Amino acid sequence: MTDAANTYSGPQRILSGMQPTGQLHLGNYLGALVNWVALQERGAECFYCIVDLHAITMPHDPKALPDAVRSAAAAYMAAGVDPSRSAVFAQSAVPAHAELAWIFQCVARLGWLERMTQFKDKTGKDAERASVGIFTYPVLQAADILVYKATHVPVGEDQKQHLELARDIAARFMREFDCEGAFPLPEPVIQGPGARIMSLRDGTKKMSKSDESDASRINLVDDADTIARKIKKAKTDPEPLPETAEGLQNRPEAANLAGIYAALAGTSLETVLTEFGGKGFGVFKPALADLAVAKLAPISAEYRRLTGDPAEIDRILQRGAERARAVAAPVIAEAKKIVGFWG
Numbered sequence: 001m002t003d004a005a006n007t008y009s010g011p012q013r014i015l016s017g018m019q020p021t022g023q024l025h026l027g028n029y030l031g032a033l034v035n036w037v038a039l040q041e042r043g044a045e046c047f048y049c050i051v052d053l054h055a056i057t058m059p060h061d062p063k064a065l066p067d068a069v070r071s072a073a074a075a076y077m078a079a080g081v082d083p084s085r086s087a088v089f090a091q092s093a094v095p096a097h098a099e100l101a102w103i104f105q106c107v108a109r110l111g112w113l114e115r116m117t118q119f120k121d122k123t124g125k126d127a128e129r130a131s132v133g134i135f136t137y138p139v140l141q142a143a144d145i146l147v148y149k150a151t152h153v154p155v156g157e158d159q160k161q162h163l164e165l166a167r168d169i170a171a172r173f174m175r176e177f178d179c180e181g182a183f184p185l186p187e188p189v190i191q192g193p194g195a196r197i198m199s200l201r202d203g204t205k206k207m208s209k210s211d212e213s214d215a216s217r218i219n220l221v222d223d224a225d226t227i228a229r230k231i232k233k234a235k236t237d238p239e240p241l242p243e244t245a246e247g248l249q250n251r252p253e254a255a256n257l258a259g260i261y262a263a264l265a266g267t268s269l270e271t272v273l274t275e276f277g278g279k280g281f282g283v284f285k286p287a288l289a290d291l292a293v294a295k296l297a298p299i300s301a302e303y304r305r306l307t308g309d310p311a312e313i314d315r316i317l318q319r320g321a322e323r324a325r326a327v328a329a330p331v332i333a334e335a336k337k338i339v340g341f342w343g
């Protein structure tokens with residue numbers, strides 16, 4: 001991580017985004033959306049985009065992409081993002097993201113990107129055949145953040161390394177072009193027991209939209225029966241829940257389910273274990289299913305209502321993009337001037 005000092009003195013601003021690559025799930029909700037809404041409620045200036053430029057780094061269906069963007073926007077709003085307070089928009093509607101990403105590609109070093117674990121996880125042994133876009137993905141992410149001079153980025157634990165890279169890029173840009181204070185060094189906001197939600201089928205793998213098994217995740221649009229069934233079938237071990245968090249070591253599935261309960265209840269892992277320690281999964285799983293249904297049913301109902309009116313979602317996305325473009329315009333103009341572009 002960069003050890004540069006943060007000399008930026010502009011306003012506090014929040015930026016985050018998700019890929020329109022499938023149904024948003026409990027990991028996206030507890031790891032990111034809950035914090036997005038909390039920051040909005042605290043009165044912060046928030047920019048929440050649907051990162052469709054990132055979505056095309058992997059094979060995708062162009063015909064399905066616009067609806068996937070609308071669906072993600074509806075999920076944000078169903079989870080509590082209020083478009084009259086927070087800008088909700090598609091990344092591709094603000095060209096300054098791609099412009100700044102190019103400048104940052106010329107600042108970031110190849111060796112930095114080679115260390116990114118998500119690239120290795122997503123491409124596996126097939127890295128040679130991966131798109132260049134998936135390799136430079138974290139540079140675009142740095143541009144997403146810094147094109148708004150965002151100071152805070154609410155994300156799940158998996159994005160920590162990318163946030164460190166964004167800080168390194170900002171610091172190097174300012175050093176190289178002698179423009180200290182031009183950009184903030186953005187801080188990740190990673191908090192709560194929901195920061196890392198794992199697959200229901202394998203407690204060592206993160207819950208993910210692209211997991212082939214739908215049983216591995218709880219989608220925000222799953223109905224009550226589906227949620228209860230997925231929790232009932234979730235992988236566990238034969239031991240009862242322990243009374244303290246230390247007892248969850250080397251029990252990834254038990255730790256995951258207890259963590260999900262804590263995050264949904266808005267409480268600590270210790271409190272959950274005080275209540276359920278010594279009890280088996282035959283008792284714990286139905287309690288977790290009831291809690292998950294109670295928390296997610298209103299989100300799912302609101303999502304269905306919102307997706308029933310795609311024209312209204314488009315209007316919201318247009319308004320969000322206008323707000324975003326207005327904030328990004330002077331930042332990209334300043335960055336172009338700093339690197340010496342003509343005009």
Ligand code: AQP
Pocket residue numbers: 017018019020021022027028029030031032154155156157158159194195196197198206207208209210211
């Ligand atoms: N399992 C998770 N636990 C906690 N937070 C998570 N996030 C994702 N999965 C978990 C957080 O959700 C935000 C949006 O992620 P994304 O859609 O941009 O991409 P991702 O991190 O790659 O999510 P997926 O589900 O794994 O998508 P695919 O399968 O399309 O790659 C981020 O803040 C992330 O931390």
